[in-house]
Amino acid sequence: MSIRRFALAMAALAAPLVLAGVPANAQEKSVAVTAIVEHPALDAVRDGVRDELEAQGYVPGENLAFTYETAQGNPAIASQIARQFAGENHDVIVPISTPSAQAVLSATDAVPVVFSAVTDPVAARLVGDPDNPKGRVTGVSDLSPVKRQLELIREVMPEAKTVGVLYNPGEANSVKILELLKQYGPEYDFNIVESVSPKSSGVLSATRNLVGKADAVYIPTDNTIISALESAIKVGMDNDLPIFAADTASVPRGAAMALGFDYYDLGRQTGRIVVRILEGEAPSEIPVESVQKTQLAVNPASAKRMGLEIPQAVMDRADEVVEE
């Protein structure tokens, strides 16, 4: 028997063992994803979930039925989608964003739910205790690491006294972050001042409103503000007012720096929980996770135009340096 034949024979013998090792692949599983609106960050979460499932052997179209629906910004449609999913035999439903998760939860009381990109799952009444979810619901929260962000601003601006926050009071996420900023601000000797803009067209004047009142501007993961980020950056550059973002995607667009996470990674992290449930774990045994992987992105040229010199120590540990 030649070596090649021997190897083939062994491979043939091993094949059933390998297959037995992943019994989940033997039958088709079904995962349904829904988001309140199509939006780059939320779409990235969905892609992350799908890619993670695929990486772990659940290939959409082969051994996995993967469904996705968007409510196009309309909560009534979100609840119709939720009922549609409730009536189909899914193994896991993944709602992205708070209203979608609430709609799914009220539509079904049987299917495991893994939410994603929900800022405050306790306030949204998705879980009682995030460390011990008890029911059939768990997931990943997209709450920004506010403390570490404040720490970073303190590190690069040792003299700063006041941090201005630009946000839309209609976004639950931003309201929660503002609350945390006010809670932790004093720990880092920061005064927090707010400036609101309920529409992207108001971002310019909301930023101007902070000139003279704040030494730095913090932009939370706020859809309204981020959609008009350039107007805030322009004001920052014209007035030596450094703009800090909470998402790294804002840095190539001109924010001085961001300590945040990538929504795609958030999706991958969510996907890992989905896989655990597909393989038999109960959602009640999986604590709600917060973002694991954070990234530091800096834009030295932009920072300079906002009157900020980024210290070498920060430059050295940046994951991403945007060159102009």
Place this chain on the structure above:
Amino acid sequence: MSLVAALGALEIGLVYGLVAIGVFISFRVLNFPDLTVDGSFPLGAAVAAAGILGGIDPYLATLLAVVAGGLSGLVTAFLNIRFGILHLLASILTMTALYSINLRVMGKPNLAIIMEPTVISPFELFGLSGGTIKPIFGFVVVALVGALVAWYLLTDSGLGMRAAGANPRMARAQGVPTAAMTYFGMALSNALVGLAGALFAQMNGFADITMGTGTIVVGLAAVIAGEAILRPKGVVMAVVACIVGSVIYRFAVQFALNAEFIGMNPGDLNLLTAVLVTIALILPGARNPVKALMKKRGQGAPS
């Protein structure tokens, strides 16, 4: 389409039937295009959710939501009648203000009432699942409200309201207080929309600041689709048509959600819904030329 999804579409269609009746009163009866509903729908949800979380009885909280909705309609009517602001603009002003008011009422952009008692809780004792009770409850409410509205429109006062909308000058000449009729009609319309918001929040477990977006479009689509299909002659049928139109609209959405098999992607949902509603609008009209043709032939034929 699964049974759960169909019951869901029915339930949401029935709740939005209240919106359709509200839009029917402002748009058709009073001839007052009213965008206030985009604000009064979430206002109803906000008041009900905040009230329930504040420990108020759900029925009382829902009543407060109805009153709040009615007040917002009064504001729009006031801006229009007292200051002569164009009705569309007056309603946009109220709607814009309501966004901030709704935030104030809720205290934050999203309130969860998943675990709280709601108007439906007392009926859950009958051993039916939530998915069955909700549509039944929705049907009872919308049927009751529809009957009341139809009854009112048939009274002398209701006739006066219809006259005020159809021909204000003539109505005034006949002694109808057109301004009072507009106030009352707008309050009634938005009170119904507020009720719909309150019920929607309780049936779905949350109130969200974004809830109102597009309410007017959904309401109008329901009114027009219902009219196109049922071709109502009288007031009673017109109200029924609103409810039927609203349910049909929801089934159109449900169909659109299931349309992957014809190569649709999820982003096409709004487009497909619009196309389905348009078809609903065209179909009965399309029958007419045929009918007309038949009639002509009938007349032309020697008898």
